[in-house]
Amino acid sequence: MSSKELQERRNRVLPKAMNTASTLNAAWAKGAHFYDQEGKPYLDFSGGIGVLNAGHCPTEVSRAIARQSQKLMHTFFNLLTHEPYVALAEKLVEILPHGEATKVMFVSTGAEAVENAVKIARQATGRSGIICFTGGFHGRTLMGMSLTSKVSYKTGCGPFAPEVYRLPFPDYYHNGAGRSFDAFVEQELQNFRKYLSSVVAPDQVAGIIIEPVQGEGGFYVVPPRYLQGLREICDQYGILLILDEVQSGFGRTGKWAAYEHYDVIPDITTWAKSMGSGIPIAAVMGKAEVMDKALPGTLGGTYAGNPVACAGALATIEYMQKININKKGQQVGRMVMNFFKNLKKTCPSIGEVRGLGAMVAIELVKNQDPNQPDAELTQKLVAKCAEQGLFLISAGVYGNVIRVLCPLVIAQKDLKKGLEILGKTLKDLS
Numbered sequence: 566m567s568s569k570e571l572q573e574r575r576n577r578v579l580p581k582a583m584n585t586a587s588t589l590n591a592a593w594a595k596g597a598h599f600y601d602q603e604g605k606p607y608l609d610f611s612g613g614i615g616v617l618n619a620g621h622c623p624t625e626v627s628r629a630i631a632r633q634s635q636k637l638m639h640t641f642f643n644l645l646t647h648e649p650y651v652a653l654a655e656k657l658v659e660i661l662p663h664g665e666a667t668k669v670m671f672v673s674t675g676a677e678a679v680e681n682a683v684k685i686a687r688q689a690t691g692r693s694g695i696i697c698f699t700g701g702f703h704g705r706t707l708m709g710m711s712l713t714s715k716v717s718y719k720t721g722c723g724p725f726a727p728e729v730y731r732l733p734f735p736d737y738y739h740n741g742a743g744r745s746f747d748a749f750v751e752q753e754l755q756n757f758r759k760y761l762s763s764v765v766a767p768d769q770v771a772g773i774i775i776e777p778v779q780g781e782g783g784f785y786v787v788p789p790r791y792l793q794g795l796r797e798i799c800d801q802y803g804i805l806l807i808l809d810e811v812q813s814g815f816g817r818t819g820k821w822a823a824y825e826h827y828d829v830i831p832d833i834t835t836w837a838k839s840m841g842s843g844i845p846i847a848a849v850m851g852k853a854e855v856m857d858k859a860l861p862g863t864l865g866g867t868y869a870g871n872p873v874a875c876a877g878a879l880a881t882i883e884y885m886q887k888i889n890i891n892k893k894g895q896q897v898g899r900m901v902m903n904f905f906k907n908l909k910k911t912c913p914s915i916g917e918v919r920g921l922g923a924m925v926a927i928e929l930v931k932n933q934d935p936n937q938p939d940a941e942l943t944q945k946l947v948a949k950c951a952e953q954g955l956f957l958i959s960a961g962v963y964g965n966v967i968r969v970l971c972p973l974v975i976a977q978k979d980l981k982k983g984l985e986i987l988g989k990t991l992k993d994l995s
């Protein structure tokens with residue numbers, strides 16, 4: 566069957582909302598490449614949107630999934646305990662301690678992890694308010710959409726969940742003009758404190774949810790002092806700090822968690838994507854005293870923590886440990902960041918290069934003006950690169966950010982090749 570036939574079949578039976586960013590397809594994949602129906606290879610700079618830090622189809626993970634599927638495929642964990650769930654929980658607690666005692670539960674998607682983080686925060690505090698940020702993305706369930714900022718992810722899907730409050734994300738590039746970075750961050754923290762007097766009282770707020778590096782929003786990195794300031798505000802008022810690490814976790818920033826760059830310990834965190842190499846698995850982690858406040862019966866789900874998914878995730882993390890994924894994240898990040906910084910010197914359409922570890926992006930603007938996003942150029946760049954076998958993805962509320970989420974196991978020569986295609990194509994188009 567050809568790519569064209571596959572496209573025609575999908576158009577006949579799938580609703581329009583199941584759009585894709587391109588008309589490409591993937592028939593099989595390995596490492597940093599996927600291959601379409603005709604066998605044409607593509608270098609994958611999208612990594613399944615941050616799912617494939619350990620690469621496409623790591624052999625160890627495929628084998629673990631096959632083994633587990635022959636042994637025990639399902640129990641419904643709220644009825645019957647199984648070992649892969651417990652083993653995966655132990656592994657996560659070992660690599661991602663949240664203070665002295667940490668607990669973890671599993672669900673199947675990032676959005677579900679966010680839903681459950683909010684449920685736990687509300688039960689633990691007895692409060693209902695959740696504060697989130699402009700540009701944030703937290704999934705497509707009702708609470709996920711309510712917390713998500715970009716309107717095109719939720720057009721016509723309301724009414725949204727109540728008791729959600731949103732503050733501007735501390736984005737220096739767009740909003741910091743005329744001030745030093747430090748002065749800007751202090752002002753943003755003061756604005757946050759004012760919000761707790763003028764919009765919602767702190768004793769109504771269960772949690773503050775923030776991505777340490779915004780993913781869909783366009784790879785804006787939370788300034789360290791800002792996150793530390795949020796931690797102080799949370800401690801002062803008994804609010805829980807919830808960090809959404811769904812896109813930034815598992816080596817992407819050169820550490821297991823992006824928050825490890827900040828000297829901040831969160832109360833609750835959410836995880837998904839690269840923890841399972843593509844198998845549907847997600848986690849909510851937190852300080853034991855917080856996690857234990859949720860009542861039996863309020864958390865769980867039929868497939869949540871399925872044995873095959875847990876075995877796939879455990880094998881993924883063990884494989885990541887074996888190959889030192891965090892070191893790979895640092896190496897990939899350095900190479901991409903250096904390349905983009907050099908490219909910016911000769912490419913005026915790049916307004917900003919930013920990122921943390923291997924979560925690196927360029928923002929494309931007109932006339933070097935942060936407030937003139939160039940979504941058209943971004944789209945053209947993605948399409949032209951695809952013609953040359955490089956699969957890129959964009960991000961950002963205005964669709965003018967190119968983000969690199971390539972598998973961290975990518976060979977140096979492939980990374981170099983992909984970046985060169987990207988750089989040359991951007992210069993040709995600019």
Ligand SMILES: Cc1ncc(COP(=O)(O)O)c(C=O)c1O
Nearest residue numbers: 674675676702703704780811812
């Ligand atoms: C930070 C963040 N949170 C939550 C989600 C939702 O995850 P899922 O698509 O698995 O529901 C995403 C997905 O992109 C994400 O990037």
